[in-house]
Amino acid sequence: MLRRSRCSVLARFSRSSASLPQPAPSSRRLELVSDEIPQARRTAVALRQPRDRWSRRLSATALLLLALTVALVVVFPGLFNRSGAPSSLGRLGLRPAADGRLLGHFPYGEVDQGQLVAIAPGLQLQREAASALVAMQQAARADGIELVVLSAYRSVATQNRLFFEVKSERNQTARERARVSAPPGYSEHSTGYAVDLGDGAAPGTNLAAAFEQTAAFAWLQANAARYQFTLSFPEGNAQGVNYEPWHWRFEGTAQALRVFEPAQRLSR
Secondary structure (H helix, E strand, C coil): CHHHHHHHHHHHHHHHHHHCCCCCCHHHHHHHHHHCCCHHHHHHHHHCCCHHHHHHHHHHHHHHHHHHHHHHHHHCHHHHCCCCCCCHHHHCCCCCCCCCCECCECCCCCCCHHHEEEEECCEEEEHHHHHHHHHHHHHHHHCCCCEEEEECCCCHHHHHHHHHHHHHHCCCCHHHHHCCCCCCCCCHHHHCCEEEEEECCCHHHCCCHHHHHCHHHHHHHHHHHHHCEEEEECCCCCCCCCCEEEEEEECCCHHHHHHHHHHHHHHC
16 A cells, blocks of 8 residues: 555656656757857857867967968068068069168168158258258358259159159169169158259259269268268169269268168178
8 A cells, every 4th residue: 555655656746747847958958059048148158168278279370370471471572561662573573682672772661741841842851851951051052062952852652653664764674773763662762861962053963973073072071971961872882872972861860870770781
């Protein structure tokens, strides 16, 4: 009798348990998480994943991005050219040397426009260079010399036209053109520190080697250093650029010295 009662109790308990909601299988629970739980709760579930698993994924992603960047630098160096040189140089098959030079010229970034001041209509220089130049012109004038500024700051876009358009007009190779004009992104003029000077009494010598025979050039040789200007491309210069007695650069500030330090180091 006692046994029969226990059996009937167990039977009733089994029937009542069967009527209760049963937990879903683990796969069904995952479906509910992905399909029915709001975004905020799905995020909370994701955050409970083991950290080392995500760390491994992040490390693998970082390594992949690094490898892609290195590949792009090697295959397409022009994409990362901080000098501002246009991709047309890359299409010519030109690549910088180990010291950064391209066809003898060091890379130079383009000065911020806010740092430029006018020294004459259409001519600009960095403020310190402009002040030194005006003082130098005044001193030369007191000695009977008229220093004329032929060119000063030039943008990379302007240098691009000077290099490629004249190269085409004269049927020159890039190497031939680079001996007399820097490629865009490699011109000292883009720094706002460089000027091309002429003699007001001898305009026929402008931008020509004959400028070295003028009174203006003789005066510059004797006095330019007093105003922090130095000849950029003397005869037989280590950069292999043609002799340019008219091209002078300002080195009168720490910033200017940093900009031209690679060229100075090469010439020593």
